[in-house]
Amino acid sequence: MKEIEALWSEVRDLSLGNSSRVERLESPPTPLQFLRDFVSPNKPCLISNAINHWPALSSWTHHSYLTRLLSSSSVSLHLTPNGRADALVVHHASLCFASAHVERVPFPEALSLISSGSRDSPSNLRFVAYAQQQNDCFRSEYSALAADCDPHIPWATHALGCVPEAVNLWIGNQYSQTSFHKDHYENLYAVVTGEKHFLLLPPTDVHRMYIRDYPAANYRYSWDTGEFSLELEKPTRHVPWCSVNPYPSPENKEAEMSKFPLYFNGPEPVQCTVKAGEILYL
Ligand SMILES: O=C(O)CCC(=O)C(=O)O
Numbered sequence: 001m002k003e004i005e006a007l008w009s010e011v012r013d014l015s016l017g018n019s020s021r022v023e024r025l026e027s028p029p030t031p032l033q034f035l036r037d038f039v040s041p042n043k044p045c046l047i048s049n050a051i052n053h054w055p056a057l058s059s060w061t062h063h064s065y066l067t068r069l070l071s072s073s074s075v076s077l078h079l080t081p082n083g084r085a086d087a088l089v090v091h092h093a094s095l096c097f098a099s100a101h102v103e104r105v106p107f108p109e110a111l112s113l114i115s116s117g118s119r120d121s122p123s124n125l126r127f128v129a130y131a132q133q134q135n136d137c138f139r140s141e142y143s144a145l146a147a148d149c150d151p152h153i154p155w156a157t158h159a160l161g162c163v164p165e166a167v168n169l170w171i172g173n174q175y176s177q178t179s180f181h182k183d184h185y186e187n188l189y190a191v192v193t194g195e196k197h198f199l200l201l202p203p204t205d206v207h208r209m210y211i212r213d214y215p216a217a218n219y220r221y222s223w224d225t226g227e228f229s230l231e232l233e234k235p236t237r238h239v240p241w242c243s244v245n246p247y248p249s250p251e252n253k254e255a256e257m258s259k260f261p262l263y264f265n266g267p268e269p270v271q272c273t274v275k276a277g278e279i280l281y282l
Contacts, residue, residue, distance in 0.1 A: 004207075008267050011204045015043045022046050022200070022272045022280070031158035038281055039159055039186065044200055046272065047279045056148035056192045057277055063111060066145075070107035075141045076133040077110045078102050079221045081228050083128035083175035088214060088241060091230050097214040097239040098230055100130070101221040111171070118173035126226060131171040132178070138167040145169075149190075153279070156188055164188075180209060180242040189280040199246055199269040200282060208262040210243035 017023070028050040029037070038045050051057065059065045078085050078100035085100035105113075113129040120126065133141060138149075152163045165185070170176070182203070189196070201208070216233045244263045248256040257264040274280045 005266075007204055011202045012267060014041055015202050016270065020270065022270060024048065028153075028155050031155045034155055034281075035159040042203070044270075044272070044280065044282045046274065047281065048277065050153070050279050051149070051190055052277060054149045054192070056145070059148060060145075060192050063115065067108040067111060069144045070142070073107045073141060073144055074104045075107050075110050075131055076102050076137070077105050077113065078130045078132050079127045079228075080130070080219055081127060082125065083130065083172075083177050084179060085130060085132065085177075086181075087177070087179040088243065088245070089217070089230065091217055091232070095214055095243075096217040096230070096232060097241050098217045098219060100132075101219040101228070102133075103221075114171055114173055117175065122175075125175065127221060127228070128173070128175040130173075130176040131169070132176070134166070134168045136166040136168065138169040142169050149192075153188055153190075156186075156281075160186055180244060180246065182206070183282075187280075187282050189274060189282065191274045191276050191278055191280075193276050195273055195275045196280075198272050198274065198280065198282070200272065201269045205266070208244075208260075208266055210260050210263070211240050212243050213238035214241050215239075 022044045023038075024046045026048050028047055029045075037043065079102075080098075080100045085098075087098060088095045089098040091098070110129065110131055114131065117125065117127065117129050139146070151167075157163050180199070180201075189198075216237045216239050217230050218233065220229050220231060221227075222229075244260050245256065246263075246269065272280065
């Protein structure tokens with residue numbers, strides 16, 4: 001265990017230096033600086049003042065602008081009872097990996113469901129609507145917005161030697177959550193409106209995530225009854241997923257801490273908030 005603890009600490013030194021925060025750059029790095037100081041050591045960073053010229057930063061704050069440009073587009077809207085899509089849920093007394101109910105809806109309707117849900121109180125949620133399609137959705141479902149952002153981030157393209165393989169757009173509210181996962185990609189996450197909170201762990205902490213296989217299930221939402229059902233996929237498919245919920249409810253906290261001691265007794269993840277106009281490299 002001593003050796004493992006030394007590894008946790010060595011890797012944190014390497015990826016964060018002697019700070020417990022993600023390094024912040026006040027202006028975009030040169031390609032060489034980005035490659036040398038962040039990509040090669042696998043070190044996250046927050047970058048301000050890199051996308052101030054994107055028209056999206058001002059125009060996307062107006063819902064009327066978005067609904068006008070996307071008036072004839074259909075987008076994939078993900079519905080869950082609580083905002084936790086692609087997350088572990090108790091089903092018939094055991095855990096499964098639950099994916100959202102997904103529906104193609106006209107964009108104006110999607111935006112209205114996302115924003116009206118943000119006014120619900122936590123105890124009064126009908127559902128949480130989150131546009132979180134991924135699969136390069138910005139260049140497909142949202143192509144009408146292409147002119148509002150640069151098609152790529154030049155210093156990153158130069159450093160990484162390729163244009164983005166996928167460009168995704170997420171539109172959510174304060175209930176939208178994405179559970180712990182790993183990505184095999186270099187990610188640049190730009191926030192256009194609002195803010196996003198991240199918990200980051202280095203790849204060498206993978207054993208602290210208690211990755212286990214869970215049966216896949218899908219939510220189905222009935223517009224008639226306003227109820228969700230959760231159905232296990234048939235034939236059974238297993239998804240390896242992180243067992244740890246970093247925010248257990250007070251009544252579950254003790255049980256979760258004793259099930260996942262490497263997570264709860266080890267070093268805390270690095271917290272970082274990305275605000276509108278900022279980019280997180282991770
Ligand atoms: O914004 C989100 O909800 C998901 C982001 C994500 O999956 C990622 O950055 O890897």
